[in-house]
Amino acid sequence: MSIKLGVIGGGVMGCAIVSRLLAQGTYQSTDILISEPTLSQRELLQQEYGVQVTDDNNLAAMAPVLLLAIKPQVFDKVVADLSQINPAQLVISILAGVSIAQLERAFPVGEASQNENRAVVRAMPNTPATVGMGITAISVGTYVRAEQLDVATQIFQAVGEVVTVPESLMDAVTGLSGSGPAYVAIAIEALADGGVAAGLPRQIADRLALQTVLGTATLLKESHLHPAQLKDRVTSPGGTTIAGVAKLEQAGFRSALIEAVVAAANRSQELGK
Incomplete structure (x- = not known):
């Protein structure tokens, strides 16, 4: 053969x-x-x-x-x-x-x-x-x-x-893109749970959350915008989005993702020893 x-x-x-x-x-x-x-x-x-x-x-x-x-x-x-x-x-x-x-x-x-x-x-x-x-x-x-x-x-x-x-x-690649799909999946699940908590039916919340993440990623890729630029375009003064962003910052959302990537990278390094 x-x-x-x-x-x-x-x-x-x-x-x-x-x-x-x-x-x-x-x-x-x-x-x-x-x-x-x-x-x-x-x-x-x-x-x-x-x-x-x-x-x-x-x-x-x-x-x-x-x-x-x-x-x-x-x-x-x-x-x-x-x-x-x-x-x-x-x-x-x-x-x-x-x-x-x-x-x-x-x-x-x-x-x-x-x-x-x-x-x-x-x-x-x-x-x-x-x-x-x-x-x-x-x-x-x-x-x-x-x-x-x-x-x-x-x-x-x-x-x-x-x-x-x-x-x-x-090892850094492993922590970011290798393990990253799990982090994104958790974020999508949490967004949908938030929609349910705010009164949406589960099926609608799941669909909204998934398409929002997919659409945002596609928009960033095709427009070549920095994520911060897109965030600023969505965030109007005194509006709903800035209220939500403030809660994310208060909860340490950014820090949690950064620490997740670093922890996964460190684990990858350990596996190689």
Whole structure:
């Protein structure tokens, strides 16, 4: 079989990336092999996407491009069990906290003195990738060639936007865009709860809250306004919005979000130790 992309891990993010790659024609189903330990999930992947599946990580590890889509907690065990690795392979990892140096050591090219020559890209996508609206930050290892960077960029452009950052900033990326969808979901839920508290039916409140956040994000993106500018445009003197903003400030809304990002970034750093 001729495999162009091997994937270890058939979970939510792995599936999101594969489904978008297939939908956009970046790869054909016959080009992709996913290694997944759970039989029911393998059957689902094969039925849903038509890709090749296996429970042998070594088969995926022989592909010219390998995407690691596993939990960081099982990284050591997965790589310890690998006995076959394509020496010319590009390794792309979406594991939070696992450094490029760790990846280079885990996937040797040949002799021990050459271990650091592995082409490695570290990436941090987020869950909106499942609907093609994600954003992925990538950092590249020293030995990644220009054409390999193009391959990695193309893979993640299938699920949204791509930015390149130094690896030293990846924990911060994890805290902001990696964990950020949870913060936004909480904010939407709280907005809807506020609407219910003010007398709205739940269904209407949920719809208003969701579309307000979606519309505001779209407006900011397309208008290139700074968020503070948009806030000022909505906030009229002595009006309803400034009354609400004052309550947010009183409750420490900004500070809570800042501290959430920093806490998540710190946790990402801990996972890499």
